[in-house]
Amino acid sequence: MNLVHDVLDRVVVDRNGQHMGRVDGLALELRDGAPPRVSHVVIGAEPAMRRLARWLGRLAEALGRWTGEATRGPTCVPWEVVTVVGKYVELDVEAEDTSALALELWLREHVVSKVPGT
Amino acid sequence: MKKIFDVALGIVTGIGGFLEVGSITTAAQAGASFGYRLAWAVAIGAFGLIVLSEMSGRLAAVSGRTLADAMRERFGFRFFVIPLVVVLLVSFLVLASELGGVALALQMATNVSLRWWVLIVTVVAWALLWKGTFSIIEYGTAGLGLVALAFVVAAVKLHPHWGQVAGGLVPTQPADDRAHYWFLAVSILGASISPYLYFFYSSGSIEDEWDVTYLKMNRVVAGLGNALGGLLALAVLVVAARVFLPRGIEVERGEQLAMLLSSPLARWGFAFFIMALGVNCFGAATEIALSCAYLIAQGLGWEWGEDAHPKRHARYSLAYTVLLFLAAVPMAAGVDPLKLTNVSMALTAASLPVTVIPMIVLMNDEALLHEHTNKWAGNAALAVLALLSVVLLVAALPLQLMGGG
Numbered sequence: 155m156n157l158v159h160d161v162l163d164r165v166v167v168d169r170n171g172q173h174m175g176r177v178d179g180l181a182l183e184l185r186d187g188a189p190p191r192v193s194h195v196v197i198g199a200e201p202a203m204r205r206l207a208r209w210l211g212r213l214a215e216a217l218g219r220w221t222g223e224a225t226r227g228p229t230c231v232p233w234e235v236v237t238v239v240g241k242y243v244e245l246d247v248e249a250e251d252t253s254a255l256a257l258e259l260w261l262r263e264h265v266v267s268k269v270p271g272t
Numbered sequence: 273m274k275k276i277f278d279v280a281l282g283i284v285t286g287i288g289g290f291l292e293v294g295s296i297t298t299a300a301q302a303g304a305s306f307g308y309r310l311a312w313a314v315a316i317g318a319f320g321l322i323v324l325s326e327m328s329g330r331l332a333a334v335s336g337r338t339l340a341d342a343m344r345e346r347f348g349f350r351f352f353v354i355p356l357v358v359v360l361l362v363s364f365l366v367l368a369s370e371l372g373g374v375a376l377a378l379q380m381a382t383n384v385s386l387r388w389w390v391l392i393v394t395v396v397a398w399a400l401l402w403k404g405t406f407s408i409i410e411y412g413t414a415g416l417g418l419v420a421l422a423f424v425v426a427a428v429k430l431h432p433h434w435g436q437v438a439g440g441l442v443p444t445q446p447a448d449d450r451a452h453y454w455f456l457a458v459s460i461l462g463a464s465i466s467p468y469l470y471f472f473y474s475s476g477s478i479e480d481e482w483d484v485t486y487l488k489m490n491r492v493v494a495g496l497g498n499a500l501g502g503l504l505a506l507a508v509l510v511v512a513a514r515v516f517l518p519r520g521i522e523v524e525r526g527e528q529l530a531m532l533l534s535s536p537l538a539r540w541g542f543a544f545f546i547m548a549l550g551v552n553c554f555g556a557a558t559e560i561a562l563s564c565a566y567l568i569a570q571g572l573g574w575e576w577g578e579d580a581h582p583k584r585h586a587r588y589s590l591a592y593t594v595l596l597f598l599a600a601v602p603m604a605a606g607v608d609p610l611k612l613t614n615v616s617m618a619l620t621a622a623s624l625p626v627t628v629i630p631m632i633v634l635m636n637d638e639a640l641l642h643e644h645t646n647k648w649a650g651n652a653a654l655a656v657l658a659l660l661s662v663v664l665l666v667a668a669l670p671l672q673l674m675g676g677g
Contacts, residue, residue: 163345163352165573176573178349197573202349241336258574261586272402272582 157192160239166197166254167242174229174254177243178202181230195236195243197254198228224260226253278480279489281411286497287504288414289472290321292556293373294366294463294617295505296549297610300532301523302456303512305449308432311440311506313457317464318502320660323653324628325494327635327646328470332477333486335640339474339627340570342634355467355626356571360564362623363468365616367560368599371397372609373553376526377546390603397558398596402589406562406578413555420552422544423507426536430514437510455675458668459614461660462621464502470627472563475570479577487644511536526610557596565592615672622668624661632658 179201181194204211302310375386533541569576582589
């Protein structure tokens, strides 16, 4: 498996097929005397923006702190819960137990529900 | 039987997608100023859109990925962000122009200022999308939009010299006003080859769950739908050449456009024109708003779809909401719809390299397309379009400054 080609940027889905975003970053664990291994799949604006430029990453981080509860920062999922790497990266989790849908849920509750006729 | 119905529906939608404020305005301006001389630009525009639609549809049917999915996955986020931002920006301007087109049609019909109409149009378009009735809007506007066939009737009734029309398919440069001529050529190409159209087409293929058994249908729909759309735009150009050119009228204000059909079709002509402009622009506006929301959702891995309900797809629904209402601002602020249309079409033309050039890589990637990668003819067509797109990028701004006004 080629991490950059086959994993990075793929759509992430939970065990029910709910979209959680895309693989915006991968966290590597450095080990003494052994090759590094992938420890986490990371989803979120900050890791994605950091790939463009460090200052954009910092900007996204600041925005994330400012929005607080509405976004709840990047989602880090341990590599152990990855069940399939194919068209999608499938995780053995419930999307709503992670922070991946924080903004979606916040907008549903605070914006969409207040639109008349919805 | 269902496939025959799907093909017919696809073709009608393709025709409707082609004709909108950009193609009507630019074709009318071209006919008014240069007779049939710019017919070639309409033909190349239709050809370009056929090629790019067919490939986007094939990519979706074989790989199960939309164009946006494939771009992000194949090239990574660092590259993807460029087409994402560029396509969103030009689509936003085109969306503002389409809203202006609907509002202009309503202003001509009622004498109430388009600055007020644009607000009503935007709220109606948004409410229909929010209620999840896009397929009804799409087929409704495509069907009603066929009233634009009146342009073909008008063109025939005006007895153009068909030999001269055919002669216009070969590019020739006029003796004077060259900057304006080439600016219009660029605008026509931008009006025909709009990225939101092929991004939307590939999304539709995924929504309709196309697979390799749909490849033939894809060719027919992409080919015929856009070719017939191109013929309609050509009819607009012919009518403008017969109605405006002999009277020395240059199209500078929206109201002049209505003369296109009132002259050959008399009393009915005005009504047909208002319908054709209003309905087709309305259809285009809703399609662009959705296409932009699709692009964002696909790029960032959210769920998307025309039936996506705001309660379950808040980010996606709010994306098209924000876009639509922001796009109403220029018209409400008093920007001239024709000027905005011309600028948007030229910028669309300039944006093409960032979507066309990556397609060369995608359409030759066996991991995505297996045995359905491009053959030599497809690659030759794409190479020509890529080259053309670079020329358009380089030429658009200088021509805008020299010939846009």
